[in-house]
Amino acid sequence: MKIRIAMTGFGTVGQGVATLIREHGDEYERLYGVRLSLTAVADRGGAATDANGLDLDALLRAKADSGTVATYLGGKRDLAGDAFLDAADAQVLIEASSTNFQDAEPGWSYARGALARGMDLVLASKGALVLHFRELFDAASAGDRRILFGATVGAPLPVLELADRVLTGTTLTAVEGIFNATTNSILTSMEDGLSYDEGVRRAQASGIAETDPTLDVDGWDAAAKAVILANALFGANLHLDDVPREGIRGVTKADLQAAREAGESIRLIARIARDGEGVRATVGPVRRPLTDTLGRLRNEEMGVVMHAEPLGLMDSTVQATGGIPTALTVLRDIFNLARERGWRDR
Numbered sequence: 001m002k003i004r005i006a007m008t009g010f011g012t013v014g015q016g017v018a019t020l021i022r023e024h025g026d027e028y029e030r031l032y033g034v035r036l037s038l039t040a041v042a043d044r045g046g047a048a049t050d051a052n053g054l055d056l057d058a059l060l061r062a063k064a065d066s067g068t069v070a071t072y073l074g075g076k077r078d079l080a081g082d083a084f085l086d087a088a089d090a091q092v093l094i095e096a097s098s099t100n101f102q103d104a105e106p107g108w109s110y111a112r113g114a115l116a117r118g119m120d121l122v123l124a125s126k127g128a129l130v131l132h133f134r135e136l137f138d139a140a141s142a143g144d145r146r147i148l149f150g151a152t153v154g155a156p157l158p159v160l161e162l163a164d165r166v167l168t169g170t171t172l173t174a175v176e177g178i179f180n181a182t183t184n185s186i187l188t189s190m191e192d193g194l195s196y197d198e199g200v201r202r203a204q205a206s207g208i209a210e211t212d213p214t215l216d217v218d219g220w221d222a223a224a225k226a227v228i229l230a231n232a233l234f235g236a237n238l239h240l241d242d243v244p245r246e247g248i249r250g251v252t253k254a255d256l257q258a259a260r261e262a263g264e265s266i267r268l269i270a271r272i273a274r275d276g277e278g279v280r281a282t283v284g285p286v287r288r289p290l291t292d293t294l295g296r297l298r299n300e301e302m303g304v305v306m307h308a309e310p311l312g313l314m315d316s317t318v319q320a321t322g323g324i325p326t327a328l329t330v331l332r333d334i335f336n337l338a339r340e341r342g343w344r345d346r
């Protein structure tokens, strides 16, 4: 069965999604009984649409050659917003535009517009979830729409899958994680003798850190993920302001050395836990034993530890981060959505 998909944002993640579908589309159809068809893609320069499915080779080439998908045959420089969603004729919107914690745009408008048009949502951008979590899910349930957002919480870590499927029948009491690969890489570099600035440059050279790493090093990205997890897994209604947050700028090589001599590391950890009747989320540098799941993670590794009663601890770690692992997480959500919706040929 064909699934018609629109996508907003065609950067690292969006192009990763298109590349995976181009290279593995036949295999996906054989394995999951669904043919993924991108019918509309938008970036800041405009949009490309084709109700029969865009030619992904030509789309990726247009983007590489001109910087925008609008130069795809029949593409339009001024197609955006509601007009784009109307033209898309899609069942699912993948929202993979830049994350914005000021006003959540353009993701928030695209997400609302897609739900209003009867589309299900797969989110890679975090802004709408962090600023408008309840409104977003209220809008989805009013229209019997689904929202999947595995890519927003430390992709490709299966945090939501662990909570939803694996820990069924338990009560989650706390979730702790290293959900930001950039800060983990910088702290590891400093343990290896580099200065903070050299650690930032090394993370930038490897492609994981932004030119301006503020959102990562000051803990905003981890705090955003803590808000999403608090609201999604614990039914809270937290906002970024509710999360006490400290980044890694204050961590020195001497601090890391002292920790190491005590058999510990310092890691930027987000913690979400039940607190009486409420839920508390925090982000900050924490000393952890080198033998513990989070304490031993180095470089770009990320991990999560779930505390569930009466089971105890369950954890998961990943080494792969970045465009393709995130794009795979987006597709994981699409396949799970297809299964849930019964979109399958056989």
Ligand SMILES: NC(=O)c1ccc[n+]([C@@H]2O[C@H](COP(=O)([O-])OP(=O)(O)OC[C@H]3O[C@@H](n4cnc5c(N)ncnc54)[C@H](OP(=O)(O)O)[C@@H]3O)[C@@H](O)[C@H]2O)c1
Binding pocket: 008, 009, 010, 011, 012, 013, 014, 042, 043, 044, 045, 067, 068, 095, 096, 097, 098, 099, 100, 105, 106, 124, 125, 126, 151, 152, 155, 321, 322, 323, 326
């Ligand atoms: N990269 C990762 O590993 C990762 C992991 C998890 C989640 N995410 C999230 O996934 C999203 C995409 O990440 P990325 O790494 O692909 O970012 P990126 O490479 O910076 O790409 C962002 C894309 O959004 C587009 N965009 C920005 N404003 C837009 C607007 N007003 N209308 C339409 N398109 C707009 C950009 O257009 P132009 O191409 O024209 O500039 C670009 O194509 C972000 O929200 C990010 O936080 C990324």
